[in-house]
Amino acid sequence: MRRTAAGWFWLLAAVIAAAPAASGARAAALHKPGRIVSLDLCTDQLLVELVHRDRIAAVTHLAADPAVSAIPEKARGIAITHGAAEDVLRYDSDLVLAGPFGVSATVNLLRRLGRNVVVVPLASDLAGIRDSVRAVAAAVGEGPKGEAMVAAFDRRLSRLAAPAESPLTAVIYQIGGSVSGPGSLADAALAAAGFRNMSAAYRLSRGGQVPLESLIAQPPDLLVLSSQADEYRTVLADNLRHPALAILRQRRPSLELPWRHWLCGTPHIADAIERLAQARAGLEARAR
Amino acid sequence: MKAPSARPDVKPVRLFAALGLAAAAAFALSLAVGPAGLGIAAQGEARALIFTEIRLPRALLGALVGGALGLSGAALQGYLRNPLAEPSLVGVSGGAALGAVMAIHLGLSQVLALALPIGGLAGAAVAMLVVVALAGAHGGPVTLILAGLAVSSIATALISLALNLAQNPFASVEMVFWMMGALADRSLTQVWLAAPLIVAGIALLLTVGRALDALTLGEDAARSLGINIQRTRLAVVAGTALSVGAATAVTGIIGFVGLIVPHVLRPFAHHRPGLLLPASLLGGAVMLLIADVGLRLLQPWMELRIGVLTALIGAPFFVWLVLRTRSELAP
Secondary structure (H helix, E strand, O other), X not given: OXXXXXXXXXXXXXXXXXXXXXXXXXXXOOOOOOOEEEOOHHHHHHHHHHOOHHHEEEEOHHHHOOOOOOOHHHHOOOOEOOOOHHHHHHOOOOEEEEOOOOOHHHHHHHHHOOOOEEEOOOOOOHHHHHHHHHHHHHHOOOHHHHHHHHHHHHHHHHOOOOOOOOOEEEEEEOHHHEEOOOOOHHHHHHHHOOEEEHHHHOOOOOOOEOOHHHHHHOOOOEEEEOOOOOOOOOHHXXXXXXXXXXXXXXXXXXXXXXXXXXXXXXXXXXXXXXXXXXXXXHHHHHHO | OOOOOOOOOOOHHHHHHHHHHHHHHHHHHXXXXXXOOOOOOOOHHHHHHHHHHHHHHHHHHHHHHHHHHHHHHXXXXXXXXXXXXXXXXOOHHHHHHHHHHHHHHOOHHHHOXXXXXXHHHHHHHHHHHHHHHHHOOOOOHHHHHHHHHHHHHHHHHHHHHHHHHOOOOOHHHHHHHHHHOOOXXXXXXXXXXXXXXXXXXXXXXXXXXXXXXHHOOOHHHHHHXXXXXXXXXXXXXHHHHHHHHHHHHHHOOOOOHHHHHHHHHHHHHOOOHHHHXXXXXXXXXXXXXXXXXXXXXXXXXXXXOHHHHHHHHHXXXXXXXXXXXXXXXXX
């Protein structure tokens, strides 16, 4: 069975609603693995940036999807695995990187077959990103490179202006009406840019969706949209094509912040935070 | 003077007046209820926006889609002379959903917006023709239900296949939309897209009343009364495909409305299809609008799907109908 769309959806849901699962990263092998397979969009991205592509056996098809991956062009051309144990075995890998969601059966099977599998925890805040980077770097034997990546990330964050006294409100409104809730990575990005996530002001469904009507009745200072309506051909994007949303965007400030910037806990989330901080500065200047 | 049987003796004028009033009230109620509060709690611009862009399309679609489903149920039951006929049970809704999914996932609806309802219409027409061919115009209730089940299953399987092949990460959630239906967060754009086809289908179905009245006497008697059976069949198939196809393309499959409404109204319409058709049109609108209002009162934050509610009401009714049909067929 290939990685199912359902599995991918749950990863999305987890990132959005952020129920962080604490599964510890297995520490590193001493030698440097040279046939690495990654089974998760988020480990794909860290892997591609930490090791030379000669050492990568396969990544998921999402790594080259510009809608969700921060590094689609770097991942292009690398072999693709659909994530089934049989498919992974085909690559005769010496290291398998997996995320905590959707692939536990595959991970268990691969471990029973004696494969070296490292489950990288999903970051739900900025500190978690450092942990993820270090976990992947340790697993692939690139500790110093990982530290350099963390240091560069911290330098970018430190350049941001200090958050304002009274934070402005923002909501990240997505396909199907989903909003990013408290405790999610997106929530952490909003906070780092000086916004208060207004998702708590709405009555959300268990899947984290808000009716468009509620959003219009109680709009945030900044409406953040995560994807273009036509990025995927799906009826679920109808909420993004809704004329009422277009009118709301004419009347109030909004920002397009594609998923590729913040869906995964990689240092690229600094892009998202910088764009949000820029938007905040613009809003504050206009208010003055 | 009392009617000979226990059937309620309601004058058609009164029946239509009552149904019309109920539909108007349900429509008004639908405009008044929503997650932003009873009436509209928001003020100023937001108020107008919510009213015209969110609640109005929802109420319009509730009325149009409910009416289309109720009417086509009555027409199918009359034409097939089969109490279990209904758009979702005979696979027409499934075919429509498949057609709409293909229109979206092949990217046709991005090129031409009208491709969406036309896809639904085409899918509904094909499903309808296959079911009629499989079950035959003279097939009993069981044959029809089996044929409908076969067509529905194929449609569901193909929808699932299309969604998964499209490699979009939302396949499983989108499946729920098509299978359970939704009136939430629909827009006026979708109303304008579907409404002309739905209305055309409704108009076509309303023309077959006299033919269906005659058909209650049997096909030969109907022919001797000057009814063109071929033309009637064409009108029923085309009308159902137009109205249910376009409706399903924008709201997903909403089941059982077309089953319950004609059955509830039949005694009031003196068991005459000619009266039952317009009555079911109004009754379907009332039922779907009320169900949608109930949904929003129960759970304004859009977790429960409209199709879930209609199935919860409709499925037990269906079981009762099956039991009754069985006892009638038994020696």
